[in-house]
Amino acid sequence: MKILVPVKRVIDYNVKPRVKADGSGVDLANVKMSMNPFDEIAVEEAIRLKEAGKADEIVAVSIGPAKAQETLRTALAMGADRAILIETDDDVEPLGVAKILKAIAEEEKPGIVMLGKQAIDDDSNQTGQMLAALMGRPQGTFANTVEVDGDSVTVKREVDGGLETVKLTMPAIVTTDLRLNEPRYASLPNIMKAKKKPLDTKAPSDYGVDIAPRLKTTNVSEPPVRQAGDKVEDVDALVAKLKSLGVA
Amino acid sequence: MSEIVSEGGMDADTFAQFTDQLKRYVRERLMPAEEQVLEDDAIPPDLLGEMRDMGLFGLTMPEEYGGSGMNVPQYIETIRVLSYALPAYRSITSINLGMVCSALKNAGTEEQKSEWLPRLAAGEIACFGLTEPGSGSDSAAMATTAKRDGGHYVLNGSKRYITNAPHAKLGLIMARTNPESMPKNAHVSAFLVDMETDGITVGKPDKKMGQRGSHIADIYFDDVRVPADALLGGEEGRGFATAMQSLDNGRLSIGAASCGYARRILDTALRYSGERKAFGETIGNFQLIQAMLADSQAELYAAECMLRDAAAKANKGKAIIEAASAKMFASEMCNRVADRCVQIHGGAGYLAEYEAERFYRDSRIYTIYEGTTQILQLVIAKNMLRDFASGAAA
């Protein structure tokens, strides 16, 4: 069974993002970029399934600029077997990504497409769901545990107030939640081995799908600065204060 | 700051990818485990296993011997990054990566290299025995002897303060093969000693001022018979020269430990300056505190630049003056930064509950081993005077 793992190059989760002065987006010049943390969890889960003998090949795929090669190399260093870069400098929206992934899935015929539930840059949380709809295949989103058995995959989903279990017939789409696993670090020996693993480069046009943007971002702004609180002496003062503010 | 030179080492992309992972590993795994290491006075076995898997014991061994083939600047940068965390993590890898690896690379026979380098790269631990109860800075005055006896050498004597001795599988041991002291210290030879050989006893780990989780101990040799092919390079009288060849790297490694740790210390001082209030303000607003922070940053930046330059020079050949200068300056700088960090913490800086107190104790060793500051002053001055007299000075 083959697992396809899409990975996205995003602003590093430790970096404090800065909004461009003209409000057109986040300033990415000279900012550290890394693999989307949810995608790391997806790569890790795929590797664990392979280590458990449930999968035999892991293909990592990224849609993005030439630099996304670094992200793919990280996936390879963690343990993916080969990688495909669909190189584009354009902003590809979740729907465009889902269309390209569908085309790749038709070629590669994976048993599972394992995606992060969302990317930490745009927080869309759509790609996996859109892909499932386009492919007409079952989906298990917000995965907390993943078990493969024969031609089905059982996913425990993180839902409000607990876990929901769904059993999907493969090929299936799974999106990973934070608690699914703790991704490994790429070791130096594996980083060196990864250099020799195959990485194909393609263009969106190779897949003949329409990825023209449907959305227009009108403005991006910094979150409002939190106002400092007030200290009050005692409960009476608190009640008086709340009354004066009209909240009690 | 300037780029890390990749000449003769790993390619720049691979190195960058690794340092990225290492920075995360330091922040997410090594630093959170520090409390545990301090409490147990040992690195937890699982974590040590993880460090082995990460490849941290194989940085400098050539690829064909199971290592990663880093050049000097890459190795030194890696140590700097690693040294943001507790010093014990560097210490456990340091003898494998530094002295013993360079001695084997520079002077080992093919059999010795293929026997030991892959084992060291995989994380079997090595120690280096030079210092003795009666000789430290004046190490050539050593008393430990190795006498040829047919197909063996017989070692007698003792070594003191030997890092990793309690954990070591391999000891690179310096001993006299000639009772008389000879020019260029040709009375000293180096031996690759399996530490499980009969007649070797390792003393109890010494109680130290700092560097908890890292261990030093005495090693006693009582009629220890080692096969003749344990003689490094198969040639007597080359031991000292070999050790001296590796000194540049060893000194740069302490320079890197000092710079990495000083960055951690300064970050801690900055954090405290932004939190602690006195006279109604955070103390970072006081100019006298700012002066301490600014001096620390300027000196640390200078040390980082020296270290990078000296490592690039050592990559091309000998860099005795540069490596000694970088080690001397960086280690003294680290102590000054640690001292200021204590001062900035006020009374809290004196308490074991705060990291500042530990930083101060941990830093203290850096001006002592791999050449005391005084010995390095002698090295720098002697080499300068010699170069000047021979017209080699630029």
Ligand SMILES: Cc1cc2nc3c(=O)[nH]c(=O)nc-3n(C[C@H](O)[C@H](O)[C@H](O)COP(=O)(O)OP(=O)(O)OC[C@H]3O[C@@H](n4cnc5c(N)ncnc54)[C@H](O)[C@@H]3O)c2cc1C
């Ligand atoms: C934690 C730790 C780990 C160590 N690890 C190892 C190890 O793995 N392997 C190993 O072989 N050794 C190791 N050592 C030993 C270390 O290298 C020596 O302690 C160091 O070289 C100094 O030698 P000494 O202690 O004998 O001091 P001494 O040589 O007795 O020096 C005492 C003082 O005299 C000064 N001095 C000496 N000679 C001169 C001179 N000519 N001019 C001016 N001043 C001088 C010194 O600078 C120093 O201030 C370790 C020591 C420690 C504390």
Ligand SMILES: Cc1cc2nc3c(=O)[nH]c(=O)nc-3n(C[C@H](O)[C@H](O)[C@H](O)COP(=O)(O)OP(=O)(O)OC[C@H]3O[C@@H](n4cnc5c(N)ncnc54)[C@H](O)[C@@H]3O)c2cc1C
């Ligand atoms: C072992 C020990 C014993 C002690 N014994 C006693 C005792 O018996 N009785 C007692 O009452 N106290 C005692 N103390 C407390 C001690 O007097 C205080 O720790 C000391 O006065 C410093 O105050 P602080 O720790 O609050 O530091 P802080 O006042 O928080 O100072 C932090 C840093 O800010 C600097 N700073 C503060 N204000 C300014 C400013 N305006 N401009 C520039 N820099 C500034 C300080 O110099 C210091 O570097 C003891 C402390 C210790 C560690």
